Amino acid sequence: MQEITVSTSNLTYSVKIGRLDKIIHKGKVLVVSNPKIAGMYLQDLLDCIQADEVFVSIVPDGESHKNFESIDKILEVAFESRLDRKSLMIALGGGVISDMVGFASGIYQRGVDFITIPTTLLAQVDASVGGKTGINNRFGKNLVGIFHQPKAVYVNPLYLQTLPKREFSAGVAEIIKMAVCFDKDFFNWLKDNDLNDRDCLEIAIARSIQIKANVVSLDETEQGIRGALNYGHTFAHVIENETNYHTFLHGEAVAIGMRMANDLALKLGLMSVENIKSIDFLLNRYDLNHNYHIKDVESFYDKFFLDKKTQNDKIKFIFPKGIGDVAITDEVPKDKLFETLKKWGK
Amino acid sequence: MQEITVSTSNLTYSVKIGRLDKIIHKGKVLVVSNPKIAGMYLQDLLDCIQADEVFVSIVPDGESHKNFESIDKILEVAFESRLDRKSLMIALGGGVISDMVGFASGIYQRGVDFITIPTTLLAQVDASVGGKTGINNRFGKNLVGIFHQPKAVYVNPLYLQTLPKREFSAGVAEIIKMAVCFDKDFFNWLKDNDLNDRDCLEIAIARSIQIKANVVSLDETEQGIRGALNYGHTFAHVIENETNYHTFLHGEAVAIGMRMANDLALKLGLMSVENIKSIDFLLNRYDLNHNYHIKDVESFYDKFFLDKKTQNDKIKFIFPKGIGDVAITDEVPKDKLFETLKKWGK
Numbered sequence: 001m002q003e004i005t006v007s008t009s010n011l012t013y014s015v016k017i018g019r020l021d022k023i024i025h026k027g028k029v030l031v032v033s034n035p036k037i038a039g040m041y042l043q044d045l046l047d048c049i050q051a052d053e054v055f056v057s058i059v060p061d062g063e064s065h066k067n068f069e070s071i072d073k074i075l076e077v078a079f080e081s082r083l084d085r086k087s088l089m090i091a092l093g094g095g096v097i098s099d100m101v102g103f104a105s106g107i108y109q110r111g112v113d114f115i116t117i118p119t120t121l122l123a124q125v126d127a128s129v130g131g132k133t134g135i136n137n138r139f140g141k142n143l144v145g146i147f148h149q150p151k152a153v154y155v156n157p158l159y160l161q162t163l164p165k166r167e168f169s170a171g172v173a174e175i176i177k178m179a180v181c182f183d184k185d186f187f188n189w190l191k192d193n194d195l196n197d198r199d200c201l202e203i204a205i206a207r208s209i210q211i212k213a214n215v216v217s218l219d220e221t222e223q224g225i226r227g228a229l230n231y232g233h234t235f236a237h238v239i240e241n242e243t244n245y246h247t248f249l250h251g252e253a254v255a256i257g258m259r260m261a262n263d264l265a266l267k268l269g270l271m272s273v274e275n276i277k278s279i280d281f282l283l284n285r286y287d288l289n290h291n292y293h294i295k296d297v298e299s300f301y302d303k304f305f306l307d308k309k310t311q312n313d314k315i316k317f318i319f320p321k322g323i324g325d326v327a328i329t330d331e332v333p334k335d336k337l338f339e340t341l342k343k344w345g346k
Numbered sequence: 347m348q349e350i351t352v353s354t355s356n357l358t359y360s361v362k363i364g365r366l367d368k369i370i371h372k373g374k375v376l377v378v379s380n381p382k383i384a385g386m387y388l389q390d391l392l393d394c395i396q397a398d399e400v401f402v403s404i405v406p407d408g409e410s411h412k413n414f415e416s417i418d419k420i421l422e423v424a425f426e427s428r429l430d431r432k433s434l435m436i437a438l439g440g441g442v443i444s445d446m447v448g449f450a451s452g453i454y455q456r457g458v459d460f461i462t463i464p465t466t467l468l469a470q471v472d473a474s475v476g477g478k479t480g481i482n483n484r485f486g487k488n489l490v491g492i493f494h495q496p497k498a499v500y501v502n503p504l505y506l507q508t509l510p511k512r513e514f515s516a517g518v519a520e521i522i523k524m525a526v527c528f529d530k531d532f533f534n535w536l537k538d539n540d541l542n543d544r545d546c547l548e549i550a551i552a553r554s555i556q557i558k559a560n561v562v563s564l565d566e567t568e569q570g571i572r573g574a575l576n577y578g579h580t581f582a583h584v585i586e587n588e589t590n591y592h593t594f595l596h597g598e599a600v601a602i603g604m605r606m607a608n609d610l611a612l613k614l615g616l617m618s619v620e621n622i623k624s625i626d627f628l629l630n631r632y633d634l635n636h637n638y639h640i641k642d643v644e645s646f647y648d649k650f651f652l653d654k655k656t657q658n659d660k661i662k663f664i665f666p667k668g669i670g671d672v673a674i675t676d677e678v679p680k681d682k683l684f685e686t687l688k689k690w691g692k
Binding site: 009010068072075079082084085086106107108109110111132134137139143144145146147221305306308310311313 | 356418428432454455456478480485493567652
């Protein structure tokens with residue numbers, strides 16, 4: 001079992017990559033999952049848990065259910081099961097589940113521990129590490145939440161064998177994001193290797209988690225460099241909001257957002273056409289070539305202001321500087337931005 | 347202006363006692379208050395604020411409104427006003443308002459700063475210092491929330507001139523609590539002085555805040571000594587829950603809870619009859635002699651298990667050891683506890 005360490009202000013924890021072993025906890029445990037994942041993997045997990053008592057809460061799947069109603073459902077079960085401050089919550093599922101369990105455990109009795117067991121590629125390489133938790137509301141994505149670091153993360157690549165192809169690709173989008181922003185060697189490696197190969201995939205998962213762990217350890221609460229992980233996300237969050245979180249998986253929206261960011265970076269002289277082509281090449285290989293039609297450029301623009309990254313009414317963008325480096329700026333001329341938006345508005 | 351410093355893991359902040367001066371903030375400010383307090387003091391506060399933009403949210407008053415609905419109302423205004431991560435929330439009101447604004451600001455975009463301006467005696471001496479935030483639900487009091495320290499606390503004793511007599515007494519209950527648990531000299535001083543005298547009251551406020559600040563600095567997240575501040579509260583939370591937060595003010599319920607705790611402490615040999623009499627003498631002087639009738643001892647007992655202090659199904663009690671010291675224990679024989687409960691059940 002491979003272990004990667006994440007260091008944060010209040011605690012240090014491990015991301016363990018490999019087959020799930022025993023989870024031992026002195027106290028009560030509440031496992032939260034969604035119907036589909038529970039059907040496939042809940043029993044296996046329950047067999048691994050040694051605790052005083054184990055309870056289960058099943059909440060609906062999907063970004064459209066990442067709301068306070070689901071949090072309330074999790075809390076209800078926690079209260080009815082009389083979980084106390086020494087209890088543990090476990091998230092078994094994708095990013096939606098880990099974001100919600102991180103939040104619910106963080107506000108239950110002012111905070112109990114939680115562990116995440118990500119079952120999607122996206123959650124394994126990105127969402128489950130770093131302590132960002134939260135829910136969506138009508139104003140946008142992840143707008144309500146807290147920083148709450150997990151006690152441990154268990155990444156089991158075996159779960160990916162049953163992952164639908166679209167979800168696999170959505171996860172690859174975040175892997176490509178990490179490489180573009182932080183690691184040129186990794187990017188070149190991705191060009192030469194196929195993530196459909198299981199060994200390659202495990203290498204890419206470990207490398208992505210290592211990048212994420214480094215970034216989070218440097219900047220837990222996103223005062224600076226951690227913001228770079230939002231490459232593509234400034235656009236993606238608006239796209240997801242406009243489509244009510246129904247049309248695209250998060251990683252698919254991020255892929256569209258990366259292309260938009262690249263287009264704008266080109267206009268600003270930060271990227272070359274060659275670099276953009278090499279990113280497009282990788283995205284296309286994993287079918288991350290979704291179209292998006294911006295119906296109303298003005299209203300799309302307005303929605304940037306609901307993003308957490310927007311401060312003092314300035315929109316924050318993350319642009320690759322070539323491959324392996326990144327620029328964060330809130331000084332993008334509105335006319336340049338509108339040129340890019342209009343390109344998707346035709 | 348007198349200043350008391352509170353040191354916590356992530357930040358150090360001041361409690362400023364005296365007339366409110368200027369509050370300068372680069373960014374947006376959202377002031378949250380209740381209808382009654384806003385009517386009396388909002389304009390004065392707005393005159394003191396220098397900020398880019400100032401917004402106001404008014405939420406209903408009282409413990410029965412300290413729920414997620416009110417949090418949602420505050421967040422709505424925050425989103426509609428496009429508050430960002432550099433924005434500031436200000437709580438103008440009693441403990442209900444400061445608990446809710448602390449929670450709302452802590453989960454808005456994963457956390458923005460907040461300042462509390464407590465307008466009740468109880469909030470000035472206790473609730474506004476220490477970073478405990480949260481809301482009630484059908485399972486009990488303050489069961490959902492986070493630790494979120496304010497950026498500053500402004501205590502203006504002038505607000506107390508319009509405080510209803512009952513609310514004044516409720517605040518005195520927490521002052522007496524501090525003295526009994528932590529400070530024998532202060533307790534004796536309380537016996538010799540009348541808090542209806544304005545100068546005496548200001549001395550008692552400062553002394554209580556100093557005690558609270560010391561305890562919080564020692565044990566921010568209540569792993570040990572901070573638990574002592576819950577003297578009387580184990581019982582009080584059940585009483586408040588049984589009466590739907592309508593019958594008693596929090597401090598009134600705490601006074602009943604202190605008497606119950608004292609009765610049990612006497613049975614356990616931790617307190618003398620003389621000490622109990624001297625506490626009763628102080629409570630009675632401020633009309634803190636409310637009766638409570640426990641209708642069903644078993645169901646009262648059951649409700650202890652919803653308290654955050656209950657762990658591994660053991661109820662945690664705080665008992666004075668004489669005056670000025672305290673014992674925290676979760677090893678109270680059930681029969682002794684039932685004897686005390688039955689005394690209030692007659």
